[in-house]
Amino acid sequence: MSAHLGPTPLRVVGQRVPKVDGVDKATGVAQYTVDVRRPRMLYARLLRSPHAHARIRHMDVSRAQALRGVRAILTYRDVPPVVHAGQPQPRAGSLARDQRILEDRVRFVGDGVAAVAADHPDILEEALALIQVDYEVLPAVFDPFEAMQPAAPSLHGTDRNLVIPPFIVRHGDVEQGFAEADYIFEGRYETSRPMPAYMEPDACVCEFDPSGRLTVWISTQAPFMVRGSLSEVLGIPMSKIRVICEHMGGGFGAKQDLYQYPYLCVLLAQRTGRPVKMEYTREETFVAGRSRHPVVIELRQGVTRDGRLTARQARFVANSGAYASHGPGITRVGTNALASLYKCPHVYIEGLCVYTNAPIAGAFRGYGAPQAYFALESQMDEIAAQLGLDPIELRMRNMFQPGDRGPAGTPFREVMLPACLQRGAELIGWAEKRQRPADPGPIKRGVGVACQLHSATSYPAVKEAAGAVVSINEDGTVQLLIGAADLGTGAKTVMAQIAAETLGVGLDAIRVVSGDTDVTPYDIGAYASRTTFIAGGAVQRAAEDAKRQLLDLAAQELHAEPADLHVTDGVVASRSDPGRRIAVKDLVASPGGRSARTIVGRGTFAPRNDYSFAAQFAEVAVDTETGQVEVLQMVAVHDVGRVINPTTAEGQVEGALHQGIGYALMEDLVVDGVSGKALNANFADYKMLTALDMPKIYVELLESVDDLGPFGAKGLAEDGVCPTAAAIANAIYHATGARVRQLPIAPDRLLELIP
Amino acid sequence: MKRPVTLTINGERQEVAVEPWWTLLDVLREELGLTGAKKGCDRGDCGACTVLLDGKPVTSCMVLAVQADGRQVVTVEGLAAPGHLHPVQRAFVDYGAVQCGFCTPGMIMAAVALLNETPHPTEAEVRAALTGNLCRCTGYAKIVQAVMAAAQHGGAA
Numbered sequence A: 001m002s003a004h005l006g007p008t009p010l011r012v013v014g015q016r017v018p019k020v021d022g023v024d025k026a027t028g029v030a031q032y033t034v035d036v037r038r039p040r041m042l043y044a045r046l047l048r049s050p051h052a053h054a055r056i057r058h059m060d061v062s063r064a065q066a067l068r069g070v071r072a073i074l075t076y077r078d079v080p081p082v083v084h085a086g087q088p089q090p091r092a093g094s095l096a097r098d099q100r101i102l103e104d105r106v107r108f109v110g111d112g113v114a115a116v117a118a119d120h121p122d123i124l125e126e127a128l129a130l131i132q133v134d135y136e137v138l139p140a141v142f143d144p145f146e147a148m149q150p151a152a153p154s155l156h157g158t159d160r161n162l163v164i165p166p167f168i169v170r171h172g173d174v175e176q177g178f179a180e181a182d183y184i185f186e187g188r189y190e191t192s193r194p195m196p197a198y199m200e201p202d203a204c205v206c207e208f209d210p211s212g213r214l215t216v217w218i219s220t221q222a223p224f225m226v227r228g229s230l231s232e233v234l235g236i237p238m239s240k241i242r243v244i245c246e247h248m249g250g251g252f253g254a255k256q257d258l259y260q261y262p263y264l265c266v267l268l269a270q271r272t273g274r275p276v277k278m279e280y281t282r283e284e285t286f287v288a289g290r291s292r293h294p295v296v297i298e299l300r301q302g303v304t305r306d307g308r309l310t311a312r313q314a315r316f317v318a319n320s321g322a323y324a325s326h327g328p329g330i331t332r333v334g335t336n337a338l339a340s341l342y343k344c345p346h347v348y349i350e351g352l353c354v355y356t357n358a359p360i361a362g363a364f365r366g367y368g369a370p371q372a373y374f375a376l377e378s379q380m381d382e383i384a385a386q387l388g389l390d391p392i393e394l395r396m397r398n399m400f401q402p403g404d405r406g407p408a409g410t411p412f413r414e415v416m417l418p419a420c421l422q423r424g425a426e427l428i429g430w431a432e433k434r435q436r437p438a439d440p441g442p443i444k445r446g447v448g449v450a451c452q453l454h455s456a457t458s459y460p461a462v463k464e465a466a467g468a469v470v471s472i473n474e475d476g477t478v479q480l481l482i483g484a485a486d487l488g489t490g491a492k493t494v495m496a497q498i499a500a501e502t503l504g505v506g507l508d509a510i511r512v513v514s515g516d517t518d519v520t521p522y523d524i525g526a527y528a529s530r531t532t533f534i535a536g537g538a539v540q541r542a543a544e545d546a547k548r549q550l551l552d553l554a555a556q557e558l559h560a561e562p563a564d565l566h567v568t569d570g571v572v573a574s575r576s577d578p579g580r581r582i583a584v585k586d587l588v589a590s591p592g593g594r595s596a597r598t599i600v601g602r603g604t605f606a607p608r609n610d611y612s613f614a615a616q617f618a619e620v621a622v623d624t625e626t627g628q629v630e631v632l633q634m635v636a637v638h639d640v641g642r643v644i645n646p647t648t649a650e651g652q653v654e655g656a657l658h659q660g661i662g663y664a665l666m667e668d669l670v671v672d673g674v675s676g677k678a679l680n681a682n683f684a685d686y687k688m689l690t691a692l693d694m695p696k697i698y699v700e701l702l703e704s705v706d707d708l709g710p711f712g713a714k715g716l717a718e719d720g721v722c723p724t725a726a727a728i729a730n731a732i733y734h735a736t737g738a739r740v741r742q743l744p745i746a747p748d749r750l751l752e753l754i755p
Numbered sequence B: 001m002k003r004p005v006t007l008t009i010n011g012e013r014q015e016v017a018v019e020p021w022w023t024l025l026d027v028l029r030e031e032l033g034l035t036g037a038k039k040g041c042d043r044g045d046c047g048a049c050t051v052l053l054d055g056k057p058v059t060s061c062m063v064l065a066v067q068a069d070g071r072q073v074v075t076v077e078g079l080a081a082p083g084h085l086h087p088v089q090r091a092f093v094d095y096g097a098v099q100c101g102f103c104t105p106g107m108i109m110a111a112v113a114l115l116n117e118t119p120h121p122t123e124a125e126v127r128a129a130l131t132g133n134l135c136r137c138t139g140y141a142k143i144v145q146a147v148m149a150a151a152q153h154g155g156a157a
C-alpha cells in the first residue's frame, strides 16, 4: 500500500476500522428480510411454469382455495395488467417494458403463474399442487442465434426477438484498419451462465396499515427503485409506501431488479388485510433469479507486425432469457468494453441482446464487462503468442493515454494499467515464470495475465445521483442518513469514515441510518461500483455543509473568523489562538439554557464517471491427463484512487476473485436444450469454490491521485471479477498450449484441446 | 399432530410443540425467534444454519426437531454473555471476515466447533473445517485469517 496522498493527514479515512454493523452480524441479532416476522403474518409462494413456453388456456384454483389455511390465491385474472420494466431505474435512458405481474403466457421454466398465501408455510406446497393449469405448450427456443431466425417462435413480438435495436459502437473505418494490418486474428468466444448465488434468498414482507399505508421489507439493493416501481405499477402514491432493507445477505447486482414476487406479495397483503411474507427457496433463487448473461463474442482484430492494433470488429450476442431485465444495459456496457481497454483506431462493434426461453439473465457483478474482457484479453494473449511478444509488452504497445476517450465516452483522467501490470508482474515473478522450462511430468504450470478497466457508475446510461443528510445531535454525536443500501460490502462503514473525517469527530460518534425510504434521502440504488464514489461524495458534501454551519456558529460564539477554526475530536478550536475552543455539543445545545440549534447538512452528488484499472495474474497447474486445473495463486493489482478502508476494499476484490475463478472453471447454470429446465439449481450441483478450493490470493491496491470522488476514491466492487477468467485461460494456454474459448473451462473441454 | 420436545438452547431448557416434520432450524427461527441461524438452502448444502448439537456442529436444516429432543443446542446467540463477544466473533469483526454476514453465524459456529476440538489448527485444517460453509462475499480469505487469529488468542474459550 502506498502512503496516503494529499497534504492533510487523515485520521479515519484509510484506516482498517471494523464494520459498523459487524458486531450485530457476528452475534446473529442483525435482522435480515428473511428474519422479519409480523403478527398474524401469512406465508406465500409462487406456482411456477413447468414449460418453457406456453399459453394458459384455463386455470382452476377452486380445490386449492378450499384447502384449510389457504387465505388467498392470485392468478393473471386478479392482477392489474400493467406492462412494466424489470430494470425500472426511473432515471435510466432505456427501459424495456415487457413484464406483467402475471399473464396468461409463460416464457421460461419457472415463470410465475399464480401466488398463494396461507397461514403456515407447511400448507403452501399442497396448495400449489392443487392449482390446475391447462397449458397450451408453444414451441420454444433457447439459442440466441436460432431465436434471431425468421421462423423462430417470437417471445415479445419484437424484430428477430431482439430486446433492443442493435447497439453499435463505431469509430474510424474498420475496412481501412484491416487493410493496414499485417495479421488478422479471429475467434469465437462463448461464456456461461453463472449465478450471483447470494446467500440470502430473495424475500419480502408486505403489510398495510389500516390507513392504507404500505410497508415493504425486502432484500434489495435499491429501496427507492422498489418504491418507485410498486407505486407505478400498483398505483399507490410514493408517500404511502415505505421500503425497508436494513441488512441484506448479498445481491451482487441481481437484487436491483424487480421480480414478480414483490408485486404479488403486496397484492396478497392487500387482499387478505394481513402481513404476507414471501421467501424464495434456494431452487427458486436459481431458476427465477437473475444470471450473468451468456454471451457469444465473435471478435476479429488486425495488428501490425510490431504489435499495434489497427482494427477491431466484433459482435456481442447476449442471451437475455425470457425477459429484458438489464439486457439493454449490459449490452451497452459489454459492447463499450469490447471497444475499449486498448487503443485501436478503427472499431466497429455490434451488440445484440436476444430473447430466448431460457431463465432470465440480469445484472451480476461486471455487467457485460467480464464477458467482453474474457474475449478481448484471450485474443490479446493469442496475438502476443503469435507475434512472439511478451503479453505485457503487447499491452503496453497499445496503451491508452490520459485524455483518450474511455468506454463510457468520457476521457481518461489517468491510465493506471501500466502501473498495475508492472506491480503484478513483480509480485508473481512473471519474467522468471514465463521463461521457466516446461514441467516434465503430466502436471504443467503456467502464468497468465489479463486486464480490465471499468467505470464506477452507469453514467451516461443512467443519470446518477445520491443524497445524504448529516444531522448533529444535542450531545455532539451524529446521525448520518444515506439513501444507498449496504449489500454487505461495508458501505455503511465507509460512509461513516468519510463523515467522521470531514466533520472532525470520532467514528464512534456516527450512527449510519440507511435502507429506509421514509427516513433517508433518495438514492438510485447500490449497483455498478458506485456507492463509495457517488454516495460517498454525497456524504462528504453533507458533512461539509454541516461543518460549515458549525463553524459559523462557533465563529459567533468565539468571536473568531470561521476560516481560523477547525474541528478535531468533537471540539472546535481557533488555529491562531488554541485557547479559544468550544465543544460541538455545546454549540448545538448550549449549557446556558438556550434551546438547541438545528444543524443539518445536506449533500448530493451527481458526477459523471471515473475509471478504475486492474491487472490480474494467475498461476495454474494443469493435469494434462485429466484436464483438471488447479489455480495455484492469483495476484490482483487494482487501482482504486484513494482507499477509504483497506479491509473492506480488499474484501471486495477477494470476493470477486472467488466469483471470477468460479466463472473461469466451474460455475454454470446448465439449461436443458430441449425442456429449458435448469439442471443444477441447488448448491450441491451448482459448484462454487469452498474454503478448501480457494487458492492463495494476493490483493494489492494502488492508490492514484484523483480528486473527483470523496477523498479521491473510485469504484471497485465490480472490477475484481472482470479480468479473472481471461487471466486463468491465458495461464492455461501458457501451461499447455491449449486455447480454451469457452467458459467454464471444464476438464473434458480442456482435455480435447490439449495438444 | 404436534408433540412436545424439550430442548436446552443456549443453556435454557425450553419445551416446544413441534410437528414431526419440522426441522430444528425452523423451530429455532420460527417458533423460538432465534433467527441467528440462517436458511440458505434448507438441504444441507450451505452451512448457514450450523449450530452445535451436544457440542458437535450440525446443519440444523437437516436435523428434525424431534431428533434434538432432550439435547443441548448452542446457537450464535448463545456463544457469549450479553454485551460480550466470543473470541471467534471478535476476530470475525476485527479481521473483516464479515461482509453481508449471512454466512457468518454458521461460519462462526463451525469455527468454534473446530477450535473446541483443535485449539491450534493449521490453515489447512481451518479450511477443511469450513468446507461445508459457503460464503459468496469474502473468498474466505479474511474468514480463515480470523479463525487463525482467534486460535492464537485462545479461541476455544
Ligand code: FES
Pocket: B038, B039, B040, B041, B042, B043, B044, B045, B046, B047, B048, B049, B050, B059, B060, B061, B062
Ligand atoms: S440451510 Fe442448512 S445447510 Fe443450507
Ligand code: FES
Pocket: A199, A249, A250, A488, B097, B098, B099, B100, B101, B102, B103, B104, B134, B135, B136, B137, B138
Ligand atoms: S459474508 Fe456474505 S455470504 Fe459470507
